[in-house]
Amino acid sequence: QSALTQPASMSASPGxxxxxxxxxxxxxxGPYPYVSWYQQHPGKAPKLIIHDVNVRPSGxxxxxxxxxxxxxxxxxxxxLQAEDEADYFCMSYTSNSVPVFGGGTRLTVx
Amino acid sequence: EVQLVQSGAEVxxxxxxxxxxxxxxxxxxxxxxxxxxRQKPGKGLEWMGLIYPGDSDTRYSPSLQGRxxxxxxxxxTTAYLQWSSVEASDTAMYYCAxxxxxxxxxxxxxxxxxxxxxxS
Numbered sequence: 001q002s003a004l005t006q007p008a009s010m011s012a013s014p015g016x017x018x019x020x021x022x023x024x025x026x027x028x029x030g031p032y033p034y035v036s037w038y039q040q041h042p043g044k045a046p047k048l049i050i051h052d053v054n055v056r057p058s059g060x061x062x063x064x065x066x067x068x069x070x071x072x073x074x075x076x077x078x079x080l081q082a083e084d085e086a087d088y089f090c091m092s093y094t095s096n097s098v099p100v101f102g103g104g105t106r107l108t109v110x
Numbered sequence: 111e112v113q114l115v116q117s118g119a120e121v122x123x124x125x126x127x128x129x130x131x132x133x134x135x136x137x138x139x140x141x142x143x144x145x146x147x148r149q150k151p152g153k154g155l156e157w158m159g160l161i162y163p164g165d166s167d168t169r170y171s172p173s174l175q176g177r178x179x180x181x182x183x184x185x186x187t188t189a190y191l192q193w194s195s196v197e198a199s200d201t202a203m204y205y206c207a208x209x210x211x212x213x214x215x216x217x218x219x220x221x222x223x224x225x226x227x228x229x230s
Contacts, residue, residue, distance in 0.1 A: 057218065
């Protein structure tokens with residue numbers, strides 16, 4: 001099972017919006033609405049910010065939104081803030097009944 | 111409160127054995143999958159394996175090629191990840207996480223991680 005494909009890095013200015021893509025296959029993102037996103041700050045454990053494509057856990061800012069189209073999932077962060085600077089990882093359920101992660105995207109808030 | 115408390119940092123020499131742990135509290139340990147996730151220095155997250163403590167059903171990432179063993183002790187609500195012989199390439203941060211399933215699939219609570227350093 002190959003890793004999902006994410007851009008290695010992205011950058012934007014405070015207040016702007018940014019969309020991180022996560023491309024999979026017909027064995028993961030394509031058939032299953034089970035995409036989740038994780039935020040990881042340096043030296044910290046990953047934190048769940050989106051599950052089931054577009055569901056925010058309690059306590060997660062509504063500036064984070066998820067979507068899915070065909071074999072690609074997306075995470076949109078609106079109104080960027082300095083605290084959003086982090087690594088972002090997508091994850092999907094697969095046809096092998098196991099998970100697969102994306103390679104991660106490092107977001108820089110300029 | 112759901113908590114996953116991982117064991118402390120380890121420093122090992124190549125060829126040594128190693129067992130790290132993940133103690134769970136705040137939910138039904140037996141009825142939820144536990145995932146182990148590896149993160150090598152400066153790299154992304156890699157799924158290593160899963161265990162369902164209720165029946166010890168275990169799944170492993172093919173990339174591990176049988177190098178690790180995942181187990182659980184229900185009496186102390188603890189999951190384990192072990193190596194019989196570590197290599198320098200095992201140097202990484204290892205996380206355990208609760209995997210929520212059942213018409214859904216995500217890791218909602220993570221341990222703080224265990225740093226493993228393998229060096230001669």
